Amino acid sequence: MAGTDKLPNNNQFASKPQRNTLAEIKKIVQERIERLQNPSNCKAARKFLCWVKVHGCGLGCQLHHIGICFMMAIGTNRTMLLKIESKNYPTLKSLDKAYLPLSKTCTEWLDKEFEKSKGFNGNRIEEISKDEQVVNRLIKGPFRPYTPFAPNSYPESLKYKLRPFVSEPQIWWFGQVMSFIMRPQPKLYQELEEIKTELEFLHPIVGVQVRRTDKLHLESEYHPLEEYMLHVDKWFNHYDEINGAQATRRVFLATDDETVLQEAREKFSSYTFLSLTNNTLLAAKAHRKTEESFWGIVQDFALLSQCDHVVCTFSSNIGRLVHELMIARSDSPLRYATSLDAEHYSWGEITMLRKVIKDHDPEKNGELQLRVGDILENTICRKTCNGTNSRNGKRGFYPKEKIKALPATAEYAAMTDLFQPS
Structure with a gap:
């Protein structure tokens, strides 16, 4: 009889760890970063002064430099303050127009404070400068990791929590760091919503980033459009099989080569291609360092990261950033980026x-x-x-x-x- 069923002994469950959802884990992580970055007393806080001074580096590259600094700050429980200096890409000084500041309570430092502080130091196992209240890190170029707080590592506290959900926890973690850095300003958020309405940016949608010009022959090999579309076809076929119906095949195309969109529409007529054509023109070498070009890259990047899948090249920092954000923000195993060349990697990473x-x-x-x-x-x-x-x-x-x-x-x-x- 139901009335005679024994009630469970609550103590028998006491030793079992709580199973958090991935959404809960993300929320807890982001709240902890928010708390670290907004100390109630900035003067008394432990601080990490990061000065990014790399002159041959575009938007994705600079954002990754900031992310690596941020990992060190989180690893050593310090509030990070940022300064950027770049002669070759001066529009990066406009980052604060696109993304929210890293802190509301701790925002600036004086040059003399940087000069008086100790350089961040470690031995790949622990931080040697851990007793210093304020440390600095000047990023001027490639370096070998000398602390465990670098790409390809992730917090020990997340090891067993992420295991049921995430196959690449180190990328998920880096994506959480980058997600915080790239929280959109209200102006950018509103602008993106208006663009999506105008373009009819509807799901499902696959993003394709075709980077040519400066990347071609320098960092990446030429990949014909057919090679990208092979992976787009594969994703939509899988999507249709799962859902039992054929979806409208939309592609958001981001490129710095104005001939690619025309080629796509001529060769793949069964697809609907969306693109911000003005951004393509602004991405040309002659305009790339203008304020308008900077904003165009921000728009393209944001829309790519909101696609259901992306086909790109990981030799591009933007391609890797899109992958990081897609994995960090989504609970779907279908939502990630496919690379035509390199696997995911990071400058300054720990050898895995x-x-x-x-x-x-x-x-x-x-x-x-x-x-x-x-x-x-x-x-x-x-x-x-x-x-x-x-x-x-x-x-x-x-x-x-x-x-x-x-x-x-x-x-x-x-x-x-x-x-x-x-």
């Missing part, structure tokens, strides 16, 4: 170990033999991967689908006790 998940026997000169369980070091992945097998010390190439990443966790001081009862 990879584990072999499928045997591989060499098929040509230079390839490694892989056995399940082997650990690979010093890995660089493009279309294939190149690394060292720790089992025998041999270095060579191998297929990237036969390995999985082993991202490191670190004790980010500002992220401890995230899930303790209040």
Whole structure:
């Protein structure tokens, strides 16, 4: 009888960890960053003064520099204050017009404060300058990580919380950092809503970023439009199969080459292509360092990150940023970016170990033999991967689908006790 059922013993569940949803985890993380960045007493707060002084670097590159500084600040439980100096891209001084300030209560420092503070120092395991109230970091170019608070790591406190939801926790974490940095100003948010209405930017929609001009032959190889659209077709086919109906095939196309949109409409007539054509013209080399071009890149980037899927190249900082934000903001496994060239990587990243998940026997000169369980070091992945097998010390190439990443966790001081009862 129902009346004789025993009530559960609440103590039997006491040792089981609480299962948070991914949305709850994101909310807790963002609230903790917000609290760190808005101390009640800025003068007494522990501070991280970040001075980005890189002169050959566009918007995506500069934002990633800021993100790396921010990871160090969060890792050492300090409020980050930012200064940017860039001769080659002066419009980055307008960042505050597009994105909310990092802090409401702690916003500026004097040059003499930077000069008096100690340089941020560590030994890849701990922060040596941890007893200093104020530390500084001047970013002028590439450096090797000397603390655990760098791309390819994520907070130890999130390790088991993210495991049921996220296959690339290190990218999810970097995306949370970048999401906070890139919170839109009300003007940008309103402008984007108006653009989406005008373009009929409706879901489902796949973004395509075709970067040519300065990137071509310098950082990225040429990829024909057909190669991008092959992945767009694949995504929509999968989407239609899941939903049991054929969706209208919309593509938001962002490019710096004005011929690409015309080519797309001529070759792929079954698709509806949306594009901000004026932004394409402004992205040309002759206009790229103007205020209007800066705002156009911000618009294109924001709309790409709001697509359901994106096809791009990760040799572009913008492509990698889109991927980071899509993973950080979404609960859907279908929402991420596909790269035609490199896998996701970051400047200043910690070298990540990879584990072999499928045997591989060499098929040509230079390839490694892989056995399940082997650990690979010093890995660089493009279309294939190149690394060292720790089992025998041999270095060579191998297929990237036969390995999985082993991202490191670190004790980010500002992220401890995230899930303790209040």
